[in-house]
Amino acid sequence: MIEVAGVGKSFTVRRRAGRIRRSRTTVAAVDDVSFEVAAGEFVGYLGPNGAGKSTTIKMLTGILTPSSGSVRVCGLDPSRQRTTLARRIGVVFGQRTTLWWDLPLRDSLTLIRHLYRVDAAAHRARLAELTGLLELGPFLDTPVRQLSLGQRMRGDLAAALLHDPELLVLDEPTIGLDVVSKATVREFLARLNSERGTTILLTTHDLGDIERLCRRVMIIDHGRLAYDGDLSRLRATVDAGRMLVVEFARPCPPISLPDVIVERVQGPRQWLRLPRTANAAAVVAALADRHEVRDIALRDADIEDVVARLYRQVGTLAK
Known part of the structure; x- marks a missing residue:
């Protein structure tokens, strides 16, 4: 579905x-990135701000x-x-929205149907299906400007799925959404x-999306692909350790044990990070x-910890 070679x-x-002069610098936003995405995959594409x-x-x-690259x-350029x-x-x-701000949602979707030249009967069937799956019914006739962020x-x-695409590309689709909207x-x-077997490529800063949805993860940093594989292999590749949460009978000073790092202390409770090689x-x-x-x-380290540690490793190598 997607072929990227040395891009x-x-x-x-x-x-x-100076006061008048300007200097010109060339910045590589993406540097020699290669990957493929097969039909039916759900892939997460991660990276810090400015990573590419x-x-x-x-x-x-x-x-x-x-x-450069291709x-x-x-199958298209x-x-x-x-x-x-x-x-x-x-x-x-x-x-960014593709909907018309002052039109009811239903009218925006009708205009998008004409942009994609979708047959009227196919549009009705597809809209009915999406209305049910996305619970659009209560606000189909509401102007877009009056919709909540989750409804919009x-x-x-x-709108992106009315023409039944083979590939769906999502850039931060849950940004700013509340818990209920995210779950929906x-x-x-x-x-x-x-x-439906739709291929999905998802970029997000919300690693909860990745853990719940993606079977494969690609991580880009400083314009280069730092990791491409599944989440379990990512955890094994980047040893963020395990977290031991201990509640004592009464508050005590931070624990001091070999290879054990005290991450947080809150009253009688302490969060201790153990390397995977440690005997718990x-x-x-x-x-x-x-x-x-x-x-x-x-428990295992959160995926946020694993990815943050990978970012730090890549940043150190880049310097």
Whole structure:
């Protein structure tokens, strides 16, 4: 579905170098990135701000032309066959809407039907299906400007899927949404991928989206692909350790044990980070010898910790 080979994208930045003079610097937003996405995959594309995520998305959708390398999406060259590609993909930018601000949602979706030249009967059937799945019924006749952020996002998803695309590209689709709206969007995307086989590429800073939806993760940093694989292998590749949460009978100073890092202390409770090689049972026994323990829990590091640690490793190598 997506083929990216040795792609780079550079921009010329002008900076002031005196009262009149300007200096020109070339900045590589994306640097020699290669990957493939097969039909039916649900892939998360992660990276810190400025890492190159949005630039990659814009090259995949034909908004930007690569400075080097090649991009094929649905077998097409996005920058040269942008109109043809638009009929085969759907795109949602979480911070920008494709809906008409002053029109009711239903009218916006009707206009989008004409833009994509969708048959009237197919449009009615597809709109009915999306209305049910995204729970659009109560606000279909509400002007877009009066919709909540969560309602508007569901409307944008419907707009991107009215023409039944093979590939859905999402850039921060849950940004700013409340817990209920996030859950609705996540459930819908999971069903779209599993039941209809729609290929989905998701960029997000919300790692909860990644854990709940994506089977595969790609991480970009400083314009280069730092990781491509599944979440379990990411955890094994980047040792963020395990977290031991201990509640003592009474507050005590931060624990001091070999290879154990105290992450947080809150009253009688302490959060201890253990490397994966550490013997958790031995640590628990040592704690019990020194203090009265009321409760204890051991869990894997959060995906946020794993990704943050990978970012730091890549940043250190880049320097």
